[in-house]
Amino acid sequence: GAGVSQTPSNKVTEKGKYVELRCDPISGHTALYWYRQSLGQGPEFLIYFQGTGAADDSGLPNDRFFAVRPEGSVSTLKIQRTERGDSAVYLCASSASPQETQYFGPGTRLLVL
Amino acid sequence: GDSVTQMEGPVTLSEEACLTINCTYTATGYPSLFWYVQYPGEGLQLLLKATKADDKGSNKGFEATYRKETTSFHLEKGSVQVSDSAVYFCALSEGRSGGYQKVTFGTGTKLQVIP
Numbered sequence: 457g458a459g460v461s462q463t464p465s466n467k468v469t470e471k472g473k474y475v476e477l478r479c480d481p482i483s484g485h486t487a488l489y490w491y492r493q494s495l496g497q498g499p500e501f502l503i504y505f506q507g508t509g510a511a512d513d514s515g516l517p518n519d520r521f522f523a524v525r526p527e528g529s530v531s532t533l534k535i536q537r538t539e540r541g542d543s544a545v546y547l548c549a550s551s552a553s554p555q556e557t558q559y560f561g562p563g564t565r566l567l568v569l
Numbered sequence: 570g571d572s573v574t575q576m577e578g579p580v581t582l583s584e585e586a587c588l589t590i591n592c593t594y595t596a597t598g599y600p601s602l603f604w605y606v607q608y609p610g611e612g613l614q615l616l617l618k619a620t621k622a623d624d625k626g627s628n629k630g631f632e633a634t635y636r637k638e639t640t641s642f643h644l645e646k647g648s649v650q651v652s653d654s655a656v657y658f659c660a661l662s663e664g665r666s667g668g669y670q671k672v673t674f675g676t677g678t679k680l681q682v683i684p
Contacts, residue, residue, distance in 0.1 A: 460612075487669060489672075491672075496676070496677075497676055497677070498573075498658050498675050498676050498677050499613070499658075499672075499674050500674070501671055501672065504669055504671070506669065511669065512669070512671070547612070547613065549613075551670075554669035554670065555664070555669070555670060556670075557603075557615055557618065558615075558670070558672060559615070560605075560612050560613040560614070561612055562611065562612035563612055
């Protein structure tokens with residue numbers, strides 16, 4: 457079956473602009489996660505959704521970052537007033553239930569100029 | 570807090586050589602342990618996992634044993650192939666209130682296998 461998909465695959469923006477990154481989880485997966493992977497590092501947790509609600513957003517670096525999952529499926533990560541330090545690969549993962557293995561999407565590579 | 574430490578790369582091996590990538594962890598409870606692999610141009614894929622002490626995870630000729638006494642989960646393969654060239658991430662997850670698994674990753678080890 458189809459895996460986790462993310463769009464766009466690459467995004468280039470200018471400092472100060474607003475961006476949205478989209479994640480389509482595996483069909484039927486109730487748990488959804490966002491991670492950020494900086495160059496040469498492992499992924500770092502940002503936020504976890506169970507259904508429509510953000511159950512843990514402790515990894516969001518500041519209030520410029522926000523994520524939604526209004527219908528419990530697709531999720532959007534929103535970054536306001538982007539900064540060069542936001543440049544990274546943003547990964548989405550989903551799992552059938554919160555206790556089960558997470559499956560990752562290919563990521564969105566964000567470059568802030 | 571939880572953390573994962575893995576050996577720095579890059580690791581360069583000749584085809585058919587033996588591979589070991591060291592990984593140690595720090596956790597407050599009893600985590601599950603994972604190895605993920607990232608092939609060039611592709612997303613993270615789960616390679617293998619172990620959920621309790623002394624469990625051995627295995628897949629595609631790779632193995633790792635959950636060693637609680639040494640807090641380690643070293644990745645091994647007896648004979649590597651060029652197609653194994655990738656970045657390997659050791660990771661752990663612990664249950665959080667609400668029952669979900671928060672995954673903590675190491676920094677990754679790049680493996681290059683030359684013919």
